[in-house]
Amino acid sequence: MPSDTEKNDAAANPAAQRRDLHTLTHGELAELLASLGQPSFRAKQVEEWVWSKNARSFDEMTNLPKSLREALAERLTLGGAVEVARQVSSDGSRKYLLRFTDGVSVECVGMPSRSKLSVCVSTQAGCAMGCAFCATGAAGLSRSLTAAEIYEQVMHVRDDFNSRVTSVVMMGQGEPFMNYDATLAALRKLNDPDGAGIGARHLTVSTCGVIPQIMRFANEPEQFTLAISLHSAVQRTRNALMPGVRKYSLINLYNVMGEYVNKTGRRPTYEYALIGGVNDTDAELQALCDFCEGTLVHVNLIQLNEVEGSKFRPSTDLRAQDFVRRLAAVGVEATVRNSRGSDIDAACGQLRQRVIGRRSS
Ligand code: SF4
Numbered sequence: 001m002p003s004d005t006e007k008n009d010a011a012a013n014p015a016a017q018r019r020d021l022h023t024l025t026h027g028e029l030a031e032l033l034a035s036l037g038q039p040s041f042r043a044k045q046v047e048e049w050v051w052s053k054n055a056r057s058f059d060e061m062t063n064l065p066k067s068l069r070e071a072l073a074e075r076l077t078l079g080g081a082v083e084v085a086r087q088v089s090s091d092g093s094r095k096y097l098l099r100f101t102d103g104v105s106v107e108c109v110g111m112p113s114r115s116k117l118s119v120c121v122s123t124q125a126g127c128a129m130g131c132a133f134c135a136t137g138a139a140g141l142s143r144s145l146t147a148a149e150i151y152e153q154v155m156h157v158r159d160d161f162n163s164r165v166t167s168v169v170m171m172g173q174g175e176p177f178m179n180y181d182a183t184l185a186a187l188r189k190l191n192d193p194d195g196a197g198i199g200a201r202h203l204t205v206s207t208c209g210v211i212p213q214i215m216r217f218a219n220e221p222e223q224f225t226l227a228i229s230l231h232s233a234v235q236r237t238r239n240a241l242m243p244g245v246r247k248y249s250l251i252n253l254y255n256v257m258g259e260y261v262n263k264t265g266r267r268p269t270y271e272y273a274l275i276g277g278v279n280d281t282d283a284e285l286q287a288l289c290d291f292c293e294g295t296l297v298h299v300n301l302i303q304l305n306e307v308e309g310s311k312f313r314p315s316t317d318l319r320a321q322d323f324v325r326r327l328a329a330v331g332v333e334a335t336v337r338n339s340r341g342s343d344i345d346a347a348c349g350q351l352r353q354r355v356i357g358r359r360s361s
Contacts, residue, residue: 132242
């Protein structure tokens with residue numbers, strides 16, 4: 001549920017009463033335009049403004065008659081997420097806190113590098129998975145986002161950088177596979193040449209390992225990329241770190257990932273946040289090697305982002321390199337991923353927690 005602060009903000013916003021144009025299907029939009037006496041080509045014109053050009057007001061839709069723009073504005077909104085906070089890192093990354101019309105807020109991040117722009121988006125406001133090292137998990141779930149709200153985060157970052165988005169990772173707040181349909185609809189719109197036009201292989205979903213949805217995802221026709229947040233190949237450690245997926249055993253995860261690779265031929269990624277003294281011991285490293293050896297996988301080792309008040313600390317760089325070497329020795333490619341934005345609140349949920357906490361107090 002939205003916090004009291006979020007609900008009060010929503011009550012003061014009359015736009016919350018109108019439907020967001022992004023949530024209309026093509027058929028619904030065509031029907032509405034026909035009821036307003038418009039020719040059939042108008043639907044395509046409106047959709048281009050909405051999805052490709054990310055119009056923020058109906059007045060921008062200059063190839064529509066003024067009377068139509070006014071009629072649409074009376075009936076609909078254009079998303080209307082508002083940026084309520086941002087942090088800019090010395091490495092160029094920008095983290096945004098966006099608030100939707102009902103008052104809930106989520107984080108998204110833009111990460112530029114050379115000619116590329118990667119965007120990390122949230123799929124839920126808050127999260128119910130309760131990962132022990134995560135600021136979002138500690139705050140619980142507010143609600144799942146719509147496909148349009150997921151898409152809108154990408155467009156917000158694109159417009160702020162004034163640059164084409166080259167890849168998107170659904171690795172922000174929330175568990176994408178607990179909001180499967182909206183996540184898939186957003187991926188399709190991001191992939192659509194009439195939408196953001198981003199190649200399917202550059203669209204990545206990161207899941208804690210919600211097993212029933214992994215094979216569903218494998219059976220989707222597009223070649224979207226899959227990342228699994230593994231964080232430990234020792235059942236007891238994983239249960240403690242990731243209680244939300246305790247019911248899905250590592251054995252079952254291992255088996256389903258084998259099926260996924262057989263079905264898709266694509267290499268998944270295992271994300272592994274190195275936590276000093278918790279999942280970076282020799283026994284944990286051996287278990288990770290055993291879990292990965294002989295499988296088609298890439299391991300992303302991430303130095304844990306420290307969360308205020310958390311007992312967890314990142315491993316040392318030397319230890320991360322030990323992991324890379326040992327995994328390479330059993331034929332598994334691994335890289336240590338730079339933590340982007342480490343001089344701002346890099347872990348997901350920290351900016352939201354900071355702003356909501358401040359406004360509630
Ligand atoms: S790490 Fe991801 S899945 Fe886990 S609680 Fe945080 S947002 Fe949810």
